[in-house]
């Protein structure tokens with residue numbers, strides 16, 4: 020581990036100072052697009068208006084013979100397409116792949132000032148983040164960038180999950196983490212071919228009670244990993260996200276999976292298809308009734324201390340903090356979305 024006094028020192032001469040706080044904006048969905056597709060590039064301005072974050076994907080789902088076209092398309096998007104204030108991220112190829120070095124060198128050199136976050140797949144431990152951290156610093160210095168590019172890790176190997184806390188704390192560049200349920204299932208030898216979501220076989224059975232049918236409840240395969248990821252991220256001051264939900268037509272299943280992650284502390288999820296943007300927006304924006312109640316708690320306890328009763332429910336210092344989380348998120352989203360501002364009365 021680095022000397023704590025040098026934790027915030029740049030890793031290359033001339034590289035920008037690392038950030039003390041990770042920038043906070045609406046992050047309800049990271050919308051994936053294929054930058055090798057002209058059709059997708061033409062749609063980017065519209066997508067930028069509806070998505071909180073846009074991500075040009077270079078890794079899985081982009082075939083080997085389109086890797087270079089995808090990288091070039093993303094450079095073009097960063098240089099020529101007006102995305103307003105919507106952050107532009109990329110997912111680079113895996114660190115062991117033949118493409119990742121050119122991904123990082125090209126993107127930082129050509130559009131480093133436009134790129135907010137680099138998502139790194141299949142992160143196994145702090146050593147993977149250290150590699151990207153130093154390389155980014157060298158490239159930023161050479162490109163004369165004034166703002167550091169942040170790193171987002173995908174939690175999608177068994178070893179990555181085992182090392183989740185050290186990954187979260189590996190660098191001041193760490194912006195957050197996403198659950199990658201497809202690769203993680205393969206890495207763990209889980210017997211599912213689905214991309215995220217539940218599985219009808221993963222359930223608990225109620226006790227027998229005479230001849231009555233035994234109740235049976237489906238469980239969430241991802242609960243354990245999401246819990247570990249949320250704690251690791253919150254403890255490190257960075258942001259946890261649910262990843263992909265691959266059954267594109269099952270918007271109800273998608274909503275349920277996203278909602279579970281939202282309630283557990285995730286700030287957003289990936290959208291792979293335009294239909295999932297609306298789902299993420301709905302789920303990761305707090306309910307107006309919850310916001311109204313949270314506002315009442317903050318108003319009733321202006322100093323955030325002591326014990327009070329509101330609608331028959333005990334409120335104290337801890338519930339004040341819960342309410343503050345809710346109202347802060349509502350204010351953040353209301354600043355971008357006039358409909359939510361009205362719904363929240365802000």
Ligand SMILES: CC(=O)SCCNC(=O)CCNC(=O)[C@H](O)C(C)(C)COP(=O)(O)OP(=O)(O)OC[C@H]1O[C@@H](n2cnc3c(N)ncnc32)[C@H](O)[C@@H]1OP(=O)(O)O
Nearest residue numbers: 051052059062066076079080201214263267290291292293
């Ligand atoms: C496990 C992981 O690593 S997940 C991350 C990697 N995977 C991805 O990034 C996949 C991204 N998504 C996609 O490629 C596509 O959405 C697919 C292949 C899943 C489905 O695509 P389609 O079969 O074309 O879906 P569908 O016919 O419903 O599309 C409707 C329209 O939305 C467009 N569209 C689909 N996905 C996207 C997207 N991500 N962004 C913008 N537009 C999109 C289609 O081009 C189509 O446009 P059109 O009506 O003008 O022809």
Ligand SMILES: O=CC(=O)O
Nearest residue numbers: 175199200201202
């Ligand atoms: O990259 C995402 C995954 O689920 O794998």
Ligand SMILES: [Mg+2]
Nearest residue numbers: 079175199202
């Ligand atoms: Mg993956």
